[in-house]
Amino acid sequence: MRLNKVDKFMGQEHSWPGKTDGHHFCFTPNSGGCCTKLLDLRVCLGGNLILDNINLHVHCGELTALVGPNGAGKSTLFRAMLGEVPYQGKLQFISEVDGKEHRPKIGLVPQQMSFDKTLPMTALDLLQAVSGQSLFRSAQKFREKAYEILAVVGLTHMIDQKIGTFSGGQLQRLFLAAALTPMPDLLLLDEPVSGVDYAGMLQFYELVSSIRQQFDLSVIMIGHDLATLAKYADRMIFLNHRVLLDGHAQEVLPQAMALMEKQV
Amino acid sequence: MAWWSSLISALPFAWAQYEFFQEGLLGIIFIASILAVLGTLVVNHQLSFFSEAVGHAGLASMALVVLLGRWPLGVMISFAILLAILIAWLKRQRFLPADSVVGLCLSFTVALGVVLLSRGGSFSKYSAYLTGDIFNITGSDIFVMAILSVVLLIGLRFYQRMLLVAFHQEMAAARGLKVFLWETSLMAVVAVAVTVAVPWMGILAVNALLIFPAAIARVLAKNLRSYLFLAWLIGLSTGILGLIISYYLDAAAGASIACLQAAVLFLALLGKAIYLRGRRPLRTL
Numbered sequence: 171m172r173l174n175k176v177d178k179f180m181g182q183e184h185s186w187p188g189k190t191d192g193h194h195f196c197f198t199p200n201s202g203g204c205c206t207k208l209l210d211l212r213v214c215l216g217g218n219l220i221l222d223n224i225n226l227h228v229h230c231g232e233l234t235a236l237v238g239p240n241g242a243g244k245s246t247l248f249r250a251m252l253g254e255v256p257y258q259g260k261l262q263f264i265s266e267v268d269g270k271e272h273r274p275k276i277g278l279v280p281q282q283m284s285f286d287k288t289l290p291m292t293a294l295d296l297l298q299a300v301s302g303q304s305l306f307r308s309a310q311k312f313r314e315k316a317y318e319i320l321a322v323v324g325l326t327h328m329i330d331q332k333i334g335t336f337s338g339g340q341l342q343r344l345f346l347a348a349a350l351t352p353m354p355d356l357l358l359l360d361e362p363v364s365g366v367d368y369a370g371m372l373q374f375y376e377l378v379s380s381i382r383q384q385f386d387l388s389v390i391m392i393g394h395d396l397a398t399l400a401k402y403a404d405r406m407i408f409l410n411h412r413v414l415l416d417g418h419a420q421e422v423l424p425q426a427m428a429l430m431e432k433q434v
Numbered sequence: 435m436a437w438w439s440s441l442i443s444a445l446p447f448a449w450a451q452y453e454f455f456q457e458g459l460l461g462i463i464f465i466a467s468i469l470a471v472l473g474t475l476v477v478n479h480q481l482s483f484f485s486e487a488v489g490h491a492g493l494a495s496m497a498l499v500v501l502l503g504r505w506p507l508g509v510m511i512s513f514a515i516l517l518a519i520l521i522a523w524l525k526r527q528r529f530l531p532a533d534s535v536v537g538l539c540l541s542f543t544v545a546l547g548v549v550l551l552s553r554g555g556s557f558s559k560y561s562a563y564l565t566g567d568i569f570n571i572t573g574s575d576i577f578v579m580a581i582l583s584v585v586l587l588i589g590l591r592f593y594q595r596m597l598l599v600a601f602h603q604e605m606a607a608a609r610g611l612k613v614f615l616w617e618t619s620l621m622a623v624v625a626v627a628v629t630v631a632v633p634w635m636g637i638l639a640v641n642a643l644l645i646f647p648a649a650i651a652r653v654l655a656k657n658l659r660s661y662l663f664l665a666w667l668i669g670l671s672t673g674i675l676g677l678i679i680s681y682y683l684d685a686a687a688g689a690s691i692a693c694l695q696a697a698v699l700f701l702a703l704l705g706k707a708i709y710l711r712g713r714r715p716l717r718t719l
Contacts, residue, residue: 252608278608285602289478290655299594305659
């Protein structure tokens with residue numbers, strides 16, 4: 171019985187059905203037995219058609235790069251998936267445990283990381299807040315869980331440090347840890363490396379790539395450095411109000427770059 | 435209340451023997467605690483100007499009570515909630531920056547209050563609302579504050595959600611929190627607490643009791659738990675001490691407490707600066 175490391179972390183256990191039991195609804199090499207589907211998604215805002223006919227199929231363990239010019243609707247797609255903007259169409263997650271469909275639990279690493287730096291909030295406090303645990307419940311038990319998730323992003327030594335003192339790269343990783351608390355079905359990263367240097371960007375991509383393998387997560391990441399993204403992503407989707415390209419990252423890359431150059 | 439009276443009158447101070455002071459002391463324990471805890475959320479959500487506006491809108495609230503001549507508490511609470519919802523809605527329309535919206539509401543409600551109360555040249559008899567009078571508090575007023583305290587204690591279970599909304603709205607929305615609803619609810623609660631406290635703390639000083647304890651706690655706290663606890667402790671202790679000082683100075687209690695809190699904040703900032711300077715490594719030439 172293979173234990174999902176995350177569910178063991180959160181105190182739950184379940185078995186992975188295995189690749190040959192016939193209960194998988196979507197299965198590609200290197201992917202888990204669960205997936206997130208967007209079916210005929212359409213978003214109209216203020217009389218403008220922002221997104222049209224979006225059909226996506228994102229598998230567990232798959233890192234999908236979502237690229238496109240400014241104003242293409244990438245962030246709007248994320249907001250629609252989060253339920254912040256109204257949309258037509260369907261968003262569903264198919265669980266690998268029972269094969270049933272439900273709305274996915276979504277973790278978001280936002281683009282804007284600005285916040286009140288004078289707030290006396292530590293990394294532990296933030297993780298406790300996003301986990302929904304009351305401030306007045308025992309901190310010790312949660313501390314152990316928080317320590318485990320911070321270990322994933324390499325920030326255990328900063329568990330009691332005020333987040334106002336974190337560097338840009340550390341904040342990125344902390345926000346990633348917050349998005350993974352509790353473990354979501356789908357992880358969305360909205361230009362997570364804006365404002366970070368090249369080395370920091372590569373480190374972050376490595377981290378995201380290893381996390382999606384470690385926890386069998388479906389990951390969609392918005393970015394603008396297509397060439398670097400393509401090195402880490404399994405798949406690349408070029409969006410400009412509609413899906414114009416969708417395929418293996420390295421195969422889509424040349425056409426995507428050509429399309430981006432056309433926009434300039 | 436008899437048990438409270440006998441407890442306080444056992445203290446070896448002149449002020450402890452007076453019933454009005456005993457009641458004022460009990461009132462300040464509740465008011466200072468409520469405002470200090472709420473103040474942490476006010477500062478987190480950057481609602482300091484809003485709470486100042488609500489305090490000043492107490493003039494209009496008082497004017498309505500005088501006009502209607504009945505249900506003072508009901509009128510005050512209803513007015514406070516409506517004002518909070520109005521400001522939240524106006525901010526959401528984004529036709530002006532948020533602080534301008536609050537400024538407009540402040541100006542209007544103050545003007546409305548002054549117009550209604552100054553009719554016939556009678557404003558001077560309402561000037562006590564500017565400074566407040568905690569020693570006018572009665573047993574039923576204390577009961578209302580006690581109820582508010584219990585409501586606040588129960589509401590603290592939502593503190594983490596409020597915190598997330600204040601910290602990062604996008605992150606909070608991604609967690610399924612209705613940001614506008616949570617913010618408007620907080621504004622309504624703050625408006626009610628401030629409006630109810632105005633008769634005793636005064637329009638001019640009530641906001642200080644919200645902001646100062648949270649500000650001092652921010653300087654000293656290492657994490658959220660200590661931030662909340664320190665804000666409450668500082669609010670309570672400066673509230674009691676300020677009340678005693680106001681007795682000896684024969685000055686308004688609310689303003690005395692605010693001055694004391696300002697002094698404590700200054701000392702906290704100074705102390706922290708000295709402490710940090712002592713910890714910094716020496717510069718090498």
